[in-house]
Amino acid sequence: MAKDVIIACDFPGKAETLAFLDRFTGRKPFVKIGMELFYAEGPDIVREIKARGHKIFLDLKLHDIPNTVEKAMASLARLDVDMTNVHAAGTIEMMKAARRGLTRPDGSRPILIAVTQLTSTSQSAMEQDLMIHAPIAEVVTQYARNTREAGLDGVVCSPLEAGVIHEACGEDFLTVTPGIRFAGAAADDQSRITTPARAREIGSDYIVVGRPVTKAEDPVAAYERCLTDFLG
Numbered sequence: 001m002a003k004d005v006i007i008a009c010d011f012p013g014k015a016e017t018l019a020f021l022d023r024f025t026g027r028k029p030f031v032k033i034g035m036e037l038f039y040a041e042g043p044d045i046v047r048e049i050k051a052r053g054h055k056i057f058l059d060l061k062l063h064d065i066p067n068t069v070e071k072a073m074a075s076l077a078r079l080d081v082d083m084t085n086v087h088a089a090g091t092i093e094m095m096k097a098a099r100r101g102l103t104r105p106d107g108s109r110p111i112l113i114a115v116t117q118l119t120s121t122s123q124s125a126m127e128q129d130l131m132i133h134a135p136i137a138e139v140v141t142q143y144a145r146n147t148r149e150a151g152l153d154g155v156v157c158s159p160l161e162a163g164v165i166h167e168a169c170g171e172d173f174l175t176v177t178p179g180i181r182f183a184g185a186a187a188d189d190q191s192r193i194t195t196p197a198r199a200r201e202i203g204s205d206y207i208v209v210g211r212p213v214t215k216a217e218d219p220v221a222a223y224e225r226c227l228t229d230f231l232g
């Protein structure tokens with residue numbers, strides 16, 4: 001399975017996003033389009049970036065009743081993305097509905113993954129705010145098992161949890177891991193973080209990197225450092 005670095009294009013609009021991508025002359029990084037950009041520009045931004053030759057992870061983290069998620073996924077299926085996601089907290093029923101909705105009439109569909117616990121969530125926030133008292137790695141592993149049972153392809157989790165998830169769900173079950181920072185850098189609002197090199201050692205399949213690349217003085221150099229450290 002191809003491991004890769006996904007750049008989170010968290011920009012306010014199309015102009016900033018395309019200017020950013022233009023810096024990668026001759027290269028077509030795998031990019032993530034999230035809520036900020038999608039809500040500002042709508043589906044056209046997906047079509048435009050796809051037409052430029054990038055693979056796209058459309059990160060809208062659907063979490064609603066099963067029927068609503070199924071119908072929303074049917075709409076997203078018409079966009080030619082490579083990967084998309086839901087929240088595993090929506091339950092196994094909701095994830096099954098998401099998979100049904102995303103599957104096109106010819107049986108094909110993008111990679112579908114589920115967020116376990118957001119990488120910004122700490123053990124103490126999970127206990128105090130969410131009243132979930134098990135250790136975070138156990139919670140995340142249980143959500144990963146649910147995700148596999150629903151027939152999805154993998155999870156979004158912290159790189160720190162990629163190893164236990166592969167042990168519980170198999171090597172083919174994808175771990176897509178944000179919460180990436182270079183050694184010594186600020187965590188910002190993230191909580192469960194590690195470096196690209198450590199993510200490789202633990203066994204992540206894809207790392208998702210936003211601000212360490214987008215806010216870098218030289219984003220192309222920062223992206224290349226991620227590739228080298230993660231892919232070895």
Ligand SMILES: O=C(O)c1cc(=O)[nH]c(=O)n1[C@@H]1O[C@H](COP(=O)(O)O)[C@@H](O)[C@H]1O
Nearest residue numbers: 008034059117118119156178208209210211
């Ligand atoms: O689903 C995601 O992509 C996601 C899940 C998660 O648990 N944590 C998380 O940070 N993300 C996304 O990954 C990106 C991380 O960005 P940085 O913290 O700037 O590297 C953001 O676009 C988040 O929306």
